[in-house]
Amino acid sequence: MRRIFLISTFCCFLYGCSLGPEKPDDQDVWLYANPSSSQLSDSLLLALNNNLEAKLYGNINSLVVIRKDKLLFENYYDESFRNRTKNLGQASMAVLITALDLLIRDGYIENIQQNIVTFLPEYQSIFNAEPDKELITIEHLLTNKSGLSWVQSNAFPDNLNDLSIMKLQSDWTEYVLSRPLEADPGLRYVPNSGAGVVLARVMENALIDTDLLTYLKEELFGRIDIDEVVWETDPSGTLDGGSGLSLMTLDLTKFGYLLLNGGRWKKARVISNEWIFEITKTTLKLDNTINAGYGWWRFADGVLDLETNDLFFADGGLGQQLYIIPHLEMVVAIHAENYSQGFFNSSTFIFLSVLASLEPNEN
Numbered sequence: 323m324r325r326i327f328l329i330s331t332f333c334c335f336l337y338g339c340s341l342g343p344e345k346p347d348d349q350d351v352w353l354y355a356n357p358s359s360s361q362l363s364d365s366l367l368l369a370l371n372n373n374l375e376a377k378l379y380g381n382i383n384s385l386v387v388i389r390k391d392k393l394l395f396e397n398y399y400d401e402s403f404r405n406r407t408k409n410l411g412q413a414s415m416a417v418l419i420t421a422l423d424l425l426i427r428d429g430y431i432e433n434i435q436q437n438i439v440t441f442l443p444e445y446q447s448i449f450n451a452e453p454d455k456e457l458i459t460i461e462h463l464l465t466n467k468s469g470l471s472w473v474q475s476n477a478f479p480d481n482l483n484d485l486s487i488m489k490l491q492s493d494w495t496e497y498v499l500s501r502p503l504e505a506d507p508g509l510r511y512v513p514n515s516g517a518g519v520v521l522a523r524v525m526e527n528a529l530i531d532t533d534l535l536t537y538l539k540e541e542l543f544g545r546i547d548i549d550e551v552v553w554e555t556d557p558s559g560t561l562d563g564g565s566g567l568s569l570m571t572l573d574l575t576k577f578g579y580l581l582l583n584g585g586r587w588k589k590a591r592v593i594s595n596e597w598i599f600e601i602t603k604t605t606l607k608l609d610n611t612i613n614a615g616y617g618w619w620r621f622a623d624g625v626l627d628l629e630t631n632d633l634f635f636a637d638g639g640l641g642q643q644l645y646i647i648p649h650l651e652m653v654v655a656i657h658a659e660n661y662s663q664g665f666f667n668s669s670t671f672i673f674l675s676v677l678a679s680l681e682p683n684e685n
Contacts (some may be wrong), residue, residue, distance in 0.1 A: 351547065351576060352393040357679065359388040366679040370672070374399050379668040382641070383408055383657040384571040387676055388579060390651045395676075396572065407552050407568040408657045411638025414553075414567035415518040417577065419464055419617035422525065423597035424541045430528040434461040441524040446579055449501045455499065458507045460524060463517040464616040467607055469507040470498065472514040485515055485564075494556040495523040498539040511606055511614070518564030519556065526560060534561055546580050546587045565639075571657050578644045578653035602634040612665065626677070628685055641669035650685070 358364045374382050374397070383402040385513070387395040403592055410417070426430045431441075439449050439456045444596075449456050455470075462468045466665060473484050484501065491497045498516035526534040543551050550573065554566035569577070581602075585593035601616035607615035613620045618634050626633065630649040637643050643657025654676050656669040677685065 355392040357394045358653055359424045360392055360665055361681040361684040363679040364581055370675045379672055380660040386571055386575045386655045388653040407550055407570050409568045411565050411642050413516055413636040413638035414565050415563055416617040416636035417567055418563040419601055421538055421542050423593050425525055425528055435459050438524050441527045445499050450628050453631050454503055463521045466511050466514050467508050469503045469505040470501040471504040471514050474513055488516055493558045494519045495560055515564030522561040522563030545592050546576050548576055571655050575655040578646050582646050582653055641667050643669045645673055
């Protein structure tokens with residue numbers, strides 16, 4: 323484990339080791355400060371750090387906490403370090419969906435009610451074979467309601483798991499679209515990482531004079547000071563919009579900070595605030611604890627002891643999580659590689675520990 327700048331002893335909290343020699347020259351986004359300067363408990367975060375070092379939460383790679391425009395906690399574990407990109411898993415789709423606003427802004431896509439067949443002429447034979455697939459809209463991809471048959475549970479072996487089978491194909495979009503319709507589009511919610519691949523292909527085809535990754539680097543990542551972007555593709559060259567994006571944890575935090583500030587970066591508009599509201603609002607109540615948006619998640623009312631339930635987050639499936647809490651002016655980014663823990667996992671409890679470090683009148 324390589325420590326970066328914060329938390330080696332409790333004295334560091336008291337006397338400000340956050341301005342240590344490893345502060346990068348190009349990190350001009352946030353001020354460094356001790357947690358207590360923004361009403362978080364130094365001692366509780368130190369205890370959390372000790373537990374992370376002891377691997378009590380499994381395989382945690384990193385934890386970053388921003389509050390009130392200050393970088394309060396940044397540490398790396400299990401041979402990870404600041405400049406190493408890490409895969410975001412299913413949180414990749416939350417980033418891709420957020421970026422969809424840019425294509426709508428620039429006129430490449432009119433709205434999310436457009437049928438995907440409009441953008442996928444190379445797959446017209448698939449739509450001809452099952453005409454009801456022409457009813458699938460972009461919005462259906464965002465809400466996991468395409469109606470396409472899809473099995474993605476870890477409970478199924480690879481030869482019955484569509485996600486595993488898809489990754490053996492030469493064209494992942496073709497595989498997803500070729501799955502039979504088991505419900506009318508818009509009717510049934512079925513988690514489907516393949517929908518992120520199809521969405522990426524739709525966005526790629528919508529662009530006229532550039533490829534999707536180049537466009538995203540110029541219009542999104544580059545504008546929020548993210549230089550290192552690794553996005554895997556399928557063999558046909560389509561971005562894996564479902565799980566292929568890798569970023570440094572501090573860069574993932576920058577993305578969360580963009581959303582915290584309503585889509586602005588250093589006073590410049592990048593993503594519309596209206597789009598952020600649209601994709602993070604509840605579109606489906608899955609149970610009494612969790613609600614789904616467009617690639618983003620919300621806790622149901624009463625689950626967390628927050629004065630205002632405006633929290634939304636992205637989840638990667640293995641503990642890669644990005645939390646944005648607007649009324650607390652807080653972003654929490656966690657990267658982990660914990661398999662078979664379920665939706666509420668070690669990273670969730672790490673986040674809850676960060677919340678618990680808030681002074682009682684600050685939640």
